[in-house]
Amino acid sequence: MTEPLLSIRDLKVEFSTRNGRVTALDGIDLDLMPGETLGIVGESGCGKSITALATMGLIPDPPGRIAGGRILFDGEDITHADARRLRSLRGADISMIFQEPMTSLNPVFTAGDQIAEAIMLHQQLGRAEANRKAVELLRTVGIPEPERRARSFPHELSGGMRQRVMIAMAISCRPRVLIADEPTTALDVTVQAQIFDLMRDIQKEFGVAIMLITHDMGAIAEMADRVAVMYAGRIVEKGSADAILDNPLHPYTRGLIDCIPVLGKAAGEQGRMPPLAEIPGVVPPLHLLGQGCAFADRCPLAFDRCRIETPILDGRSHGVACFATEMEAV
């Protein structure tokens, strides 16, 4: 059996806020296997991005801190690694692409310079060699006229091209883990499709493991091998993408899937589409989380026990943290 490349165990992240100390991540367990894509899905504020930032050692401290648990990369505990070790990991072994490529690129350097910088930092190459490699990378990520584009500034590139530059930078040192935090949310659909295709190609070619953070179940279907569904700082369900999409167990996962206006569902039919399923209410603010299941107030299946005890994710390959579905299964 292969060992996970990245392994997160019982991770707890806390933030001090005006409303006191809040728990942003409450006991997260995740494994990322070599070469696979793990999708992390949930609404805003559920802790998806915090999971990514914690993995990169980028939780701003203060106000945040890792209050418990471990993050293992290739067997090495990097939870409290020092700045020097983290710098050598970031970019070289674990790299990340962000939602908004305009704000994550430096506006005063050319695309080529920014890619070359990462290469020089991690691979001890000279400027000329690094520049040559940067152009090559721009070609790999499908940018036309890479020699010319290497000399372009971020504002001269379209949104799709900027995200390609980000990807070129992220893969420049052949990382083994790529964390993609909503990489296509700011892009048009045809461009999003191209970026997804590119990410799949890169995975095939370099065998990089991808942690894909998204709110979009469609992106999960297209990209992910396995999925973790997050709600209010916890994983409420995890399993293979097929299991989650075809047989969702947690009422929150079911709600997330049912409330999407799915393309192709009765596309050709005359008359109106039936109303969408709704999840009533909103994600509770973290400082108001009390005891019991955080989803109980929005849950159609909630009963007394849900408001008192917190359900634990069971250890099966398709696991769920829900008392109501446990009862159903029996």
Place this chain on the structure above:
Amino acid sequence: MREGSLLDVRELSVRFAMQRQSLLGARPVLQAVRGVSFSLRPGRTLGLVGESGSGKTTTAMAAIRLTPAFSGSAMFDGVDLLSLDPEAMRQRRRHLQVIFQDPYSSLNPRERVGAIVREPLELMMPEMPKPARKERVRELFGLVGLRPDQMALFPHQFSGGQRQRVSIARALATNPRLIVCDEPVSALDVAIQAQILNLLRRLQDDYGLSYLFISHDLGVVQFICDDVAVMYLGQIVEFADRPSLFSRPRHPYTAALLAAAPSLTRRKSAGYVREVMVRGDPPSPLSIPPGCAFASRCPRAQPKCREERPQLVHDASGSVACHYPNP
């Protein structure tokens, strides 16, 4: 003008003069909307679909005269909005409302939400007595699923979905006949998106509203629209009713949009590979190519496509502007 339409737009064009590139140079002209025609029937929803920069928002805003048009007409209820004098136009504003994409920037942060919803009544229905206005605001809060006691709060005290409910209440205040919905759910989480979409449709049923619905999300469009116009670089490339457009897209761009849209049935596990694919980005609206604007990205482009601009051809199942449309 087409029979029985509420809004009938003909040959609408919008141009923006850009900044000079050199001191004595001519100002480059950006052709944002190029001869767009469509009509919207009462009580129905017309979707304007396309990528950013395709001119969908500019088209809608020019049609209700929130952006000046270069040429064309927009007949609303038998009167051309684009040639009305300003006072007459102001009189009609109460029938034309807008819901914007970003519920954070479209509500005044210094005003209580009750006052925000009341403002259209004060501006456009000044004859209404004050107690009646107050009552109307209460009623509107109920209609959109907010509690009357929330009227005294400020926008920042609401979540994104609730703010969008405030925007909807404001748009409904004057009992309009047409509401331009400009990506009203794009900034919202999926679970909240479903709540707002259901609300918009329920309000349409109850009040016979007509929506001009701008969206880049084809799933959303399929849910709420009766007819759909697909725009590319300032022109309509395909127009059809919802069932026809989604089951038999005829323009290659429409087909590519449908292929690119995420769907739960395209699985990595099943080895899904996209078939119809467009590459690159749309050309710049500052230098529109001579032939079909989509030719540079079209998987089926022929030499003719690069030379001759295809016209929108109408038939029983809709309209399409393509030399070689799908059957």
